[in-house]
Amino acid sequence: RWCVQAPCGPRRRNNAVHPLWKDPASSPGGTRPSPINIRWRDSVYDPRLQPLSVSYDAASCLHVWNTGYLLQVEFDDSTDWSGISGGPLENPYRLKQFHFHWGAVDEWGSEHTVEDHAYPAELHLVHWNAVKYQNYREAATGEHGLAVIGVFLKDSRAALGPFQPSCLLPTCRDYWTYPGSLTTPPLSESVTWIIYKKPIEVAQDQLAAFRTLLFSALGEKEEAMVNNYRPLQPLMKRKVRSSFQ
Numbered sequence: 001r002w003c004v005q006a007p008c009g010p011r012r013r014n015n016a017v018h019p020l021w022k023d024p025a026s027s028p029g030g031t032r033p034s035p036i037n038i039r040w041r042d043s044v045y046d047p048r049l050q051p052l053s054v055s056y057d058a059a060s061c062l063h064v065w066n067t068g069y070l071l072q073v074e075f076d077d078s079t080d081w082s083g084i085s086g087g088p089l090e091n092p093y094r095l096k097q098f099h100f101h102w103g104a105v106d107e108w109g110s111e112h113t114v115e116d117h118a119y120p121a122e123l124h125l126v127h128w129n130a131v132k133y134q135n136y137r138e139a140a141t142g143e144h145g146l147a148v149i150g151v152f153l154k155d156s157r158a159a160l161g162p163f164q165p166s167c168l169l170p171t172c173r174d175y176w177t178y179p180g181s182l183t184t185p186p187l188s189e190s191v192t193w194i195i196y197k198k199p200i201e202v203a204q205d206q207l208a209a210f211r212t213l214l215f216s217a218l219g220e221k222e223e224a225m226v227n228n229y230r231p232l233q234p235l236m237k238r239k240v241r242s243s244f245q
Ligand SMILES: NS(=O)(=O)c1ccc(NCc2ccco2)cc1
Pocket: 124, 126, 136, 137, 140, 141, 148, 181, 182, 183, 184, 185, 186
């Protein structure tokens, strides 16, 4: 079982909604905030987009932890064990971590939506540009610093395989891509988003397991970790490109 409680980080007022999720739906001064609602009419097929090349080695997985606002799996990014290239990317990017966002019920929970449809959860595989930057922390706030793959989760009888990153991707590799931001602080506008069109299927008990995690730390009033997604942000002057027609 994952460590259910959040690490005892900065003390928070009891039974307050996690401050992170009270962030206003706007990003003051931002020009490319995430997440967004993906609409067919805002997107354009780009035939120049290459397939995304994904190579993950489960042996580079380090540990799973409750960050205090989501569940995160960390990877050894000291070499190019696991990473992606191609697609909309001008360099190879190295896998640093993946994490999930989810709702209290199946009707919502994903950060991005497609034609106003929300999924029960969304997986983010976070990669950094190891050609342009020395480390993840620098890349996370720099231009062309991060590439995040978004995968929608929908519930079904089928069970998700073990948390091996390669079995977390849909078989259909059609995707949308757009320039955006981190969806949690520091909200840096450093992300090339790559969102797969097709969801992966997870068993109901796996979604239920996410909802047993806590925002609260040991000794604090228990507060279920649910609805850890940022509100939708305006598209502003951006084009969403699709790899498919
Ligand atoms: N939800 S997400 O995929 O947009 C995302 C991805 C990565 C970070 N990283 C936050 C960070 C900044 C410096 C070190 O670590 C925050 C949010």
